[in-house]
Amino acid sequence: MDTPPVCINDTTLRDGEQTAGVAFTPEERLTIARALAQAGVPELEVGIPAMGERERENIRAIAALGLPARLMVWCRLNEADLRGALGCGADIIHLATPVSDQQIAHKLGKDRAWVLAEVRRVVRLGREWGATVSVGGEDASRADPDFLCAVLETAQAAGAVRFRYADTLGVLDPFATDAAIRRLRAVSDLDLEMHAHDDLGLATANTLAAVRAGATHISTTVNGLGERAGNAPLEEAVMALRHLHVCDTGVDPRALPRISALVAAASGRPVAANKPIVGGGVFTHEAGIHVDGLLKNPRNYQSIDPAELGRSHTLVLGKHSGTGGVINAYRALGEEIDEVRARRLLPAIRDYATRHKSPPGPSTLQRLLRGSAVDACQP
Ligand SMILES: CC(=O)SCCNC(=O)CCNC(=O)[C@H](O)C(C)(C)COP(=O)(O)OP(=O)(O)OC[C@H]1O[C@@H](n2cnc3c(N)ncnc32)[C@H](O)[C@@H]1OP(=O)(O)O
Numbered sequence: 001m002d003t004p005p006v007c008i009n010d011t012t013l014r015d016g017e018q019t020a021g022v023a024f025t026p027e028e029r030l031t032i033a034r035a036l037a038q039a040g041v042p043e044l045e046v047g048i049p050a051m052g053e054r055e056r057e058n059i060r061a062i063a064a065l066g067l068p069a070r071l072m073v074w075c076r077l078n079e080a081d082l083r084g085a086l087g088c089g090a091d092i093i094h095l096a097t098p099v100s101d102q103q104i105a106h107k108l109g110k111d112r113a114w115v116l117a118e119v120r121r122v123v124r125l126g127r128e129w130g131a132t133v134s135v136g137g138e139d140a141s142r143a144d145p146d147f148l149c150a151v152l153e154t155a156q157a158a159g160a161v162r163f164r165y166a167d168t169l170g171v172l173d174p175f176a177t178d179a180a181i182r183r184l185r186a187v188s189d190l191d192l193e194m195h196a197h198d199d200l201g202l203a204t205a206n207t208l209a210a211v212r213a214g215a216t217h218i219s220t221t222v223n224g225l226g227e228r229a230g231n232a233p234l235e236e237a238v239m240a241l242r243h244l245h246v247c248d249t250g251v252d253p254r255a256l257p258r259i260s261a262l263v264a265a266a267s268g269r270p271v272a273a274n275k276p277i278v279g280g281g282v283f284t285h286e287a288g289i290h291v292d293g294l295l296k297n298p299r300n301y302q303s304i305d306p307a308e309l310g311r312s313h314t315l316v317l318g319k320h321s322g323t324g325g326v327i328n329a330y331r332a333l334g335e336e337i338d339e340v341r342a343r344r345l346l347p348a349i350r351d352y353a354t355r356h357k358s359p360p361g362p363s364t365l366q367r368l369l370r371g372s373a374v375d376a377c378q379p
């Protein structure tokens with residue numbers, strides 16, 4: 001099923017940097033913003049002006065790059081934050097308010113009527129001051145759906161161009177996401193942004209469900225950085241939309257591994273080997289049956305062609321290897337061995353991999369080959 005194009009709003013430099021313990025230098029922020037824009041990410045959420053003059057300088061420095069991406073800044077829904085955001089050079093000022101009764105009462109000490117009145121007042125003020133305004137519904141996934149519709153209608157009537165639906169605590173599954181976004185879509189044609197968190201490992205799935213249900217924008221972060229378990233990873237969203245929804249986000253997949261490495265270094269958060277799309281091990285194969293299948297035809301065990309990402313398959317030997325993999329590994333070293341010889345080598349290869357917790361390298365393979373030749377001469 002084709003889905004309409006969706007606009008990625010990458011928030012690595014806002015929610016991503018909110019990961020506890022992560023702080024980018026001003027230079028890292030510029031490098032990350034540049035890399036994302038050059039890769040084709042159309043929109044970047046680049047910071048929180050209310051944090052102070054230094055952060056506003058950081059935001060202005062990104063704006064001064066003149067990148068081919070729209071810039072958004074995050075504000076609380078109040079006049080002071082809005083005022084601080086003006087003059088930062090952002091294209092969109094995002095004004096966020098809690099929308100669940102829990103947060104309205106126990107974080108703000110207010111009520112629903114106050115929230116609606118503030119949406120009306122502060123969004124209008126932003127419009128009067130010449131800003132393009134987006135409204136964020138924090139904790140939308142725990143909010144009363146009827147109230148959420150009222151917030152959306154109020155925001156639109158006041159002149160907001162977008163509503164961000166935040167699953168702030170990552171409590172949705174794709175079915176609940178579908179229902180929630182469809183409900184909003186039914187009452188309003190306002191642009192809708194899905195902002196998913198990964199507390200239950202469902203951020204990417206929920207983001208895709210939101211797109212199917214009519215979301216026009218999605219929040220992502222590189223490597224899934226973000227509060228607690230993080231946000232929907234940019235690399236997963238781009239590749240899942242491309243493969244499952246036949247949706248081209250405009251982001252060049254070949255740029256994703258480099259951006260992932262850049263953000264991993266700048267954040268001090270290494271990427272797990274099995275992290276989808278960008279993990280070091282996600283195109284590496286050891287198991288005999290898989291290696292045999294890949295050697296016969298890569299499509300036997302390939303969902304994503306690693307070449308799409310500028311990557312390639314790597315075959316290694318280990319405890320689960322079969323003779324096909326062993327013959328292939330020795331061929332790569334210029335040694336032609338037959339199946340009998342390969343089978344004779346397997347126990348030593350398995351033993352090595354078990355003891356070292358890593359595949360044998362070329363010199364070890366040569367040594368094992370010489371050892372097996374000696375063994376073969378024994379009576
Ligand atoms: C779900 C999210 O990711 S929201 C984004 C969260 N990001 C961050 O907090 C990172 C940046 N934050 C900061 O630098 C600081 O928290 C600041 C500058 C925004 C505010 O700092 P302080 O004024 O010292 O307040 P502090 O952080 O202690 O408390 C937050 C205040 O904002 C209020 N607040 C929280 N969300 C909102 C909102 N959407 N709209 C209006 N007020 C809000 C809280 O009620 C609290 O105010 P109170 O003390 O009057 O009750």
Ligand SMILES: O=C(O)CCC(=O)C(=O)O
Pocket residue numbers: 015074094096097135136137138139164166167168169195197
């Ligand atoms: O912009 C918003 O409203 C969402 C803020 C956020 O990061 C969240 O709720 O998870």
